[in-house]
Amino acid sequence: MPENAPLLELRNIGKRFGAVHALRGIDLQIISGEVLALLGDNGAGKSTLVKIIAGAHAPSSGEMFLAGSKVSLFDPRHAHDLGIETIYQDLAVAENLDVASNIFLGRERKSRMLGFLPILARREMRREAASALEHLAIELPLRQVVGELSGGQRQAVAIARAAYWQARLVIMDEPTAAIGVGEHEAILKLIQNLARSGVAVILVTHTMPDVWQVATRIVVLTRGEKALEGKTEELTEERVVRAMLVGRESDA
Amino acid sequence: MPENAPLLELRNIGKRFGAVHALRGIDLQIISGEVLALLGDNGAGKSTLVKIIAGAHAPSSGEMFLAGSKVSLFDPRHAHDLGIETIYQDLAVAENLDVASNIFLGRERKSRMLGFLPILARREMRREAASALEHLAIELPLRQVVGELSGGQRQAVAIARAAYWQARLVIMDEPTAAIGVGEHEAILKLIQNLARSGVAVILVTHTMPDVWQVATRIVVLTRGEKALEGKTEELTEERVVRAMLVGRESDA
């Protein structure tokens, strides 16, 4: 593994849904410890790109390299193994399971029954979940089934889930969309803490102030294509917003 | 109908979900032409209250008066008839129908086949939908099924739906959560225009700047109870945020 390779590299990624061309020729590098803001108008392709990086969608074309080595046959399971955690915009939680089960879903803690049968360590998971939520300044009814939670509470579950695991890359697709004022601040702090400890973060958001508060780099997508890329300190909000809209105008 | 009665009045509204007490003793008046910001932390009960006003949930206790007369046996159909339009937080669009069908769902335009059979005027609805979206500065692939749209695009569909109909009260539960920067501005403008033309607007949001930009009055919910109420110009952001959190602390 080359020492100075970016954590993640996308080359010429494209994605079609039937006739819809959601992404075209996306090149992207993500470096450990940076916070990359992925911006763009509605329908620009941000979530599609996020899902590809998370392994939830297969790209129609292009290649991905993680820490210098090509990834293929990629799915969310591999993404987890490689240290990629994702908060999806369309949360996708198991509504019929409780908070702790959702946080640990797919990576449950186990204990041994009769010394050899692996069974769920429910109590331990609930305890861990509670402390993880506390860290994030989130208060949730732990035993309630997620389907009975409010919109913001569900989002908090998804955030806690992604934050809990030791990751190399955390992808957050509009994590603060439905989130209360206090929790909003906690999430921004979380992002900064993650970056400080060397984790790469991809943040998708429509809240411009957040971008300038936490992001180190900005990529703007317009209609599935990369329209602008640069360091946060080198870009102004005006220029970014214009890129989102101008891209659109020049295309239309 | 008493001339000076509030458009909508809630008296002592409560709502339980099994053991969960989501709302308690809510009194609320909404006056034509005002923009009421309904604020509160995640899980405070905002969406529950919104659903009760929209007829989507029946309250467990309390009474509702619309323009001075008591409403009973209330469902979304009645709400529409009474001029209440709602953008729900959990959008709930028919994913298998296209944009125009969703905007007109339940109130389709019809024409007569053979002079007497009422059939759907699909083309007319599509045309109307396109112009409604244009008004809102929203660009959408009209023929695509809503399930294939991006998160923000779906939200735009819900907004267009609520904005299209001549309403007396428009309720918006976090309408800008997933919405792009340009559309965000358009929605704020829409709210102001609605209020100016005498429509009452209830806005639920976690974005404080929006509140001070458009709201005339603020109500804060904390753990299902009304914690603060007042004119926007008389309240500071600090005080509002504290009400959300303090309520919580004093309860805990």
Next chain:
Amino acid sequence: MMPNELRHHPILQAIVDQGVLIAFVLLVVFLAFVAPHFVSTANAFSILIDAAPLVLLALCELVVMLVAGIDLAVGAIAGFTGAIAATMMLQGFPWPIATLLALLAAMLAGTLQGVIINYLRVTDFITTLAGLSIFSSLTLIITDGEPMNINANGFNALGEGHLLGVPTQIWIAAFIVLVVALWLGLTASGMHLYAIGGNRVAAYRAGIRVRRLRSFAYAFSGLSAGIAGVILAAQLATADPNAGRGQELPAIAAVVIGGVSLFGGRGSVWGAVLGALILSTILDGLVLLNISPFFTELVEGVVILLAVMMGHLRKRSSN
């Protein structure tokens, strides 16, 4: 493979989506080559006559499955309708009146199911399974377990007669198909069925009377099952105490083969018709080829599986 504009044309899209159509065509071509006398007017009518009641039952399932329901009682209601019509004719009612009253009973039966499901909130599966038991039983009771002869020629003509050289029952089924196609395709309530199946909560919030419309879907299902029952009885000039039994799975199979989803909101009349045609063509082919009865089900199962897989492959490759 196809220019984008073309691909988005609704009719073309429907055909591409219906990869099963291609499977059907292949099936027909195959049988035309190997099965003696498969290509003949008599055989075409034979397939269509067998398909007619199945198509009607498939329409029942289509409509209730669009709203994420299921109707296991369609066969039982069909048998029940035949028995009622026969009894009334025995009691001296003129056949058109007996038939209309029997169809009314069928619609009431369906409505009753719809009301239990949507207002008393028993699940669709349980209610219609109970309906299956209850209406089968009522048929046995009405007929006293014996086939009842029907002597009214007008009635029997519904099953045996011809119009412009085409068997009456094919006309009847075609007419109902057309009505349902117009209903689903052109009217608001038709679209509301799709909306309910797509997202019931959204439909409710949009002001659609979900419970009423779902009940209506079951009422229609009862009626269409009743028409199937009339055809079945007329065909044999008999109300058979066991008529319609076991027809629920084939009816559901027909629509599922035709692309209707058990989870609601997806499917078309053409799919339902196609599914029914595939099933009756397979059965026809099995007899023409004189496949041993021990093997008929084996071949049937394999062919259905292949047809659906083929439909699926088509769809995937078009993605």
Next chain:
Amino acid sequence: MMPNELRHHPILQAIVDQGVLIAFVLLVVFLAFVAPHFVSTANAFSILIDAAPLVLLALCELVVMLVAGIDLAVGAIAGFTGAIAATMMLQGFPWPIATLLALLAAMLAGTLQGVIINYLRVTDFITTLAGLSIFSSLTLIITDGEPMNINANGFNALGEGHLLGVPTQIWIAAFIVLVVALWLGLTASGMHLYAIGGNRVAAYRAGIRVRRLRSFAYAFSGLSAGIAGVILAAQLATADPNAGRGQELPAIAAVVIGGVSLFGGRGSVWGAVLGALILSTILDGLVLLNISPFFTELVEGVVILLAVMMGHLRKRSSN
């Protein structure tokens, strides 16, 4: 009506949710009063013996319905398994080996269905409907349409024998119930079944091997159906060419009565067992009460409907 802490206790909650339990108790009490000889060890065993294979088939449906599937082939696979075991014993294999191989075949049959559904993406309904046809047909072919005698006493003891005074088949069913209860309640893969049924996309994104686990659910279904088939064959000392036919709807009915959802993600082992017990108690009561065969289905349908409605009323009043 109940203090909140109590109401949230998982076991109590489960009982309250299972309003159907109360319906079952009422049914038993009612029959105890009106049906002659209902309260007797012989009759209790008669009900349980009757329920044993149904419970096993209900477990099949429970597991596949948790992942929003359905298995229409369970009865056919049961019959198929009996036929294979009988054939092998006829060919001189010792009965334990014949039984194990037959169960292996059953599991393979289920796995095959699972693979077709999850990897070739044919819908659950169509695949298992084809399975129903295919395995029914294979049973006819293997047995050549004639019932096959089974003379191995050890094998037949699985259906006729007793252990500690309790019929063997009740032990077998109880053991499998326990295994499934532990699987679903205590293990990760058990919980993953619920997750898949609750939200398949979420489960996939959480890294659950959705297709593999769903295939496994069908493999289990095949195995459990196979065990039911062994019991049925042992009970009759015969591999019947039509054994298990028509058992798919009762099996699904049992779990749905017990609160399992056809749409996935909801249901418990206890519900499935309860549903099977309700069905076999009703059938037993019908015989004891000498309900005329024309009326049996009528009564059965009505009682099922009442039981489920009662369960539902309980739930609503507890809200």
Next chain:
Amino acid sequence: APQYTFGLLLSAMTPYFATIKSGAESEAKKLGVQLLVENGNNDSATQSNQVDTLIARKVNLLLINPTDAKALIPAVEKANAAHIPVVFIDRKADGGHAIAYFASDNTQAGAQACQFLANHLHGKGNLFMLLGISGASATNERSAGCDSVLQHYPNIHVVARQSGHFSRRGGLTVMRDVLIAHPNLDAVYAENGQMAIGAVRAAEAAGRLKNLTIAMIGSGSAGETQLVKEGKIALSVAQQPAVMGALGVEAGYNYLNTGTVFVPVPLHMDYAPGQRP
């Protein structure tokens, strides 16, 4: 006289078995016997469970029409062990002890029907065998009877063997297709009356009835008899289900009072006009 309770276990509730039921019921009424009638839905497991339940119910006598000759052996043995006498109706189980057996011989019926057809065709022609439900014992035995005769007639070609599932509609739909596939069909052998009626309708609709000789194994029901009278069906080898049911009850009643009797039920041959050999 003592009040007896008998259980009558029928394998299914098709018209044929409904006739057994009504024959048995009217006899039971005459004798003051309470009769419990069960429908096994063609399922051996169901029927043997019904036997269990009736044993628990402590009936005095069981009249069993087994769904299957072998599968019901354990159930009959259980009845024997509980000292409840058993009478077989229409079919028997291959094991266990019964005090009486009232049946017509299915194998013989099949043989007689096909012998008639063979004679009628002068040993030459195309025959369609319209079979019952696959795997049902009635189907197996009737087919075996027919086949045993046909093997002596190499020039009779069985051009199709298809199942009409013992139902009228099954007979109709299958016959329609067979007529299409075989324009030179001469004769039809139908394994029950319901299917034969369906086949007659198909042949009539296709205008082929005149050229067809149809023989069936009937149950003597009105609809069947009518078609025989009209000459549309050449031969009905009619079983007498009502007689079987009545005799079964009578014999059981006598047995409980006195001792056992075996009464063979004669097959009733019903010829169309001019067909009597």
